[in-house]
Amino acid sequence: MTGLDDFLDELVADADAVFLFSPGKSDYETMAEDEETVVVGPDNDVEAESFVELPLEFEDLRDRVRFGVEGAVENGHVDEDAELVCLAGVFGEDADTVTRVRADEFEKSGVYDLFANSRAEPSVIRDVLEVAVELGKKGQKGKPVGALFVVGDAGKVMNKSRPLSYNPFEKSHVHVGDPIVNVMLKEFSRLDGAFVISDSGKIVSAYRYLEPSAEGVDIPKGLGARHMAAGAITRDTNAIAIVLSESDGLVRAFKAGELILELDPEAY
Numbered sequence: 001m002t003g004l005d006d007f008l009d010e011l012v013a014d015a016d017a018v019f020l021f022s023p024g025k026s027d028y029e030t031m032a033e034d035e036e037t038v039v040v041g042p043d044n045d046v047e048a049e050s051f052v053e054l055p056l057e058f059e060d061l062r063d064r065v066r067f068g069v070e071g072a073v074e075n076g077h078v079d080e081d082a083e084l085v086c087l088a089g090v091f092g093e094d095a096d097t098v099t100r101v102r103a104d105e106f107e108k109s110g111v112y113d114l115f116a117n118s119r120a121e122p123s124v125i126r127d128v129l130e131v132a133v134e135l136g137k138k139g140q141k142g143k144p145v146g147a148l149f150v151v152g153d154a155g156k157v158m159n160k161s162r163p164l165s166y167n168p169f170e171k172s173h174v175h176v177g178d179p180i181v182n183v184m185l186k187e188f189s190r191l192d193g194a195f196v197i198s199d200s201g202k203i204v205s206a207y208r209y210l211e212p213s214a215e216g217v218d219i220p221k222g223l224g225a226r227h228m229a230a231g232a233i234t235r236d237t238n239a240i241a242i243v244l245s246e247s248d249g250l251v252r253a254f255k256a257g258e259l260i261l262e263l264d265p266e267a268y
């Protein structure tokens with residue numbers, strides 16, 4: 001199969017670094033012996049020197065690669081114009097796919113920045129995304145439901161919002177990620193307004209009507225008041241916002257007034 005060999009040789013020729021997505025220990029060790037290697041995965045079991053933590057199982061390979069590359073550039077593991085070869089498992093856990101990409105080939109999406117450089121802890125952002133994705137999958141009693149979570153910088157968010165109803169979390173000290181809380185969040189998402197969550201994941205309030213200044217906020221056409229409020233509050237404060245749309249079923253994340261991430265819950 002010389003044709004195939006030649007093709008593969010060319011695909012990996014002169015790469016500056018190899019990105020291994022969730023590799024096994026022996027694969028990592030073999031590769032790291034003579035290649036500049038960056039490991040991307042949920043944890044660093046293989047004890048790689050250059051490692052980017054994946055907070056989500058990005059199903060779409062493009063999203064996974066984008067996250068890894070943005071993280072590696074930001075942490076100085078590779079240069080912005082580096083030629084990269086990525087080995088990843090798309091159909092299963094073992095690597096079955098080779099892709100080649102330049103680190104600057106796609107526009108910076110900010111998805112790495114969303115997790116790593118927000119005021120809220122990355123695990124809190126991940127937990128809230130998971131609630132939103134689950135809510136999107138199941139809806140409420142089979143009906144599609146929308147929800148808005150504002151995460152981080154809670155004091156300022158509270159100052160730029162007002163209550164629509166009594167706050168069921170007023171005197172409680174509950175945190176996202178706790179299974180009981182996830183049930184509560186889903187239950188309360190039937191009603192209007194936003195959830196406000198602190199940097200460390202404490203649920204500060206439900207039923208908040210956000211009143212940020214929407215001046216200069218540029219969200220994609222077709223999205224309504226919920227998404228506008230989500231985008232605007234992240235420009236007015238250092239919070240990020242995660243929105244489940246009742247009308248198109250997608251989960252979106254906003255930071256600094258910009259749409260950073262769009263996920264289809266059905267794909268997770």
Ligand SMILES: Nc1ncnc2c1ncn2[C@@H]1O[C@H](COP(=O)(O)OP(=O)(O)OP(=O)(O)O)[C@@H](O)[C@H]1O
Binds near residue numbers: 227244248
């Ligand atoms: N400023 C706001 N603060 C908090 N919640 C809001 C705000 N504006 C709208 N919402 C909530 O969003 C809900 C849906 O509003 P709207 O349909 O205009 O938003 P949307 O962006 O189109 O969202 P969806 O895609 O879910 O329909 C409202 O019923 C309300 O609960």
Ligand SMILES: [Mn+2]
Binds near residue numbers: 224225247
């Ligand atoms: Mn709408």
